[in-house]
Amino acid sequence: MRSSRLGAVALLFVTGCSSTVAGTATPGSATPAAGPLTEVLGATELDAAVDGDLRVSDVAAAPDGGFVVLRTGDLGGDHRSAVVELVPGDGGLAVGTVTEGAPFADLGEVHVAPDGTVVALAPVLPEPGDPGSGDGGREQDLALAVLAPDEDEPELVRIAADAELGTPDLGTGVLSPDGATLVASLRWTVDGGTVNRLAAVDVATGEVTTSAPLAVETPGQAVATELALRPDGGLAALVRTDRDAEGDVDGAVLAQYDADLQPLGTPVELVDEEESTGYALAVLADGSVLASVLAGDLDTGEGRLVTVRDGAVSATTVLPGIGTDLAVAPGGTHAHLVHGRSGEGVGLAAVQLDTGEVVADVELCPAGIPAPLALAADGRTVAATVACEQDESLYRALAVLLG
8 A cells, every 4th residue: 555655756776795684685586595684686767667657666476477567657747658578587677568657646555456457545536527626635536556467458447436436536445355345444535635535445346335434533533644454354554644634743653453444452552652644554464563663753863663562662773773674574473664865875674573673784886766566476585676776866666676
C-alpha cells in the first residue's frame, strides 16, 4: 500500500562496496544467501523503458521471481501509465514486456495476484458528464487497471460510487491472498476536508462488497495511509491523525480490524512525541506489526522501526534515516527498509528483528529520494527503487537488485 509514500520523479544508483555495516554497495554476482540482503547484483535503467514523462509509482514482486514497476502520469501532464516487467538474470534485472496502462493522472500502487494478474490502483479523470465531477473536490475517480496474464492491455475498472459520497478520489489497498479482493482505504474530498472509509472491493467489477468507518477518534481528521493483512484475515492500518482540530500537527497510530473491518482494541500510539508520521507497515506471521515512522518533524525528526505486539509497543529501533518502505524476510528474521531524507543519501537498511539491531546499511546513492521496494517471491532478493540526484534538477530512474 503505497500511494502515500514518497513519489520518485526518477531513480539512480551509484556503485561502491558492500558490507554488513554501514557502507556503499558494489555490484556483484554472488548467490544470495540467508540473512541481510547487502550485495548489489545489478541496477536496471528504467527511463529508457517508456516514452514520455512518467514517474515511478510502485514496484511489486511477481510469482515467477521477477518484478513489475508501475509508472504513472500526473494531473497536470500525461494522463497515462505503463507496467514495466523486470526479469531476473545473471546480471541482475532486465526490462521485459512494457505494457501501456490505464490513463492514470496521479501516483498509484501495483499488486500482483498469485496467477500473475497485475492489479494497479490510481486516480483517473472522471468520465464526461459524470455527476461526481465538478463538485469542488479533486475531480478524479479512483480506479483499478487489471492486466491478466498474456493480455496486451489492462481492463479499467472504476471503484463503484458510494450512495452518499460518490466515487472515491484517492486510496490505498492490499490484495487478498486469492487476488480477487482489494481491501482498501478509500478517500473522498468533501467541503475541503477528507472522509475516509475502509472497504473490500471486488477486483473484477469494482463493486464495494463491505464498507466500514475508520473508527479512530481524533480532534480533526484521520486517514489510513498504509494497510497490511493480518494472519487471521483481519487488517492492520497505519493511520495519520490530526492532533488538533485545525490539522496543524499530525500523529501516527496503529489501528487493527477483524475480517469484517470492525475495530480490534484501541489504536496504539507508535511514539511518545506529539508529532509523528507513518510511512510503511508489515505484519509478521505471529501477528506482530512493524511500522516505519518519523518521530518529530521532517527536518529534525528521527526515523524508527516500531514493533507492536499484543496491543502495545514492544520494541523500537532507531533507523539511519526515514524508512519510506519496508519488506520482511521469510521467517521474519530481518526487515529491509529503504530510507533517506531530501538532500541526503539514500540507503537500504536491514534490521535483525530478534535483537532490534541495524545489522546492515547499504548506500544506494549519496543524495536523492527513496522510493518503493519489493521482496522477491522466494525472499532471496529485493528490488529497491531510488531517485538519485545528478544535479539540481536531473534524476535517472533505476531499479537496484540486492541479494
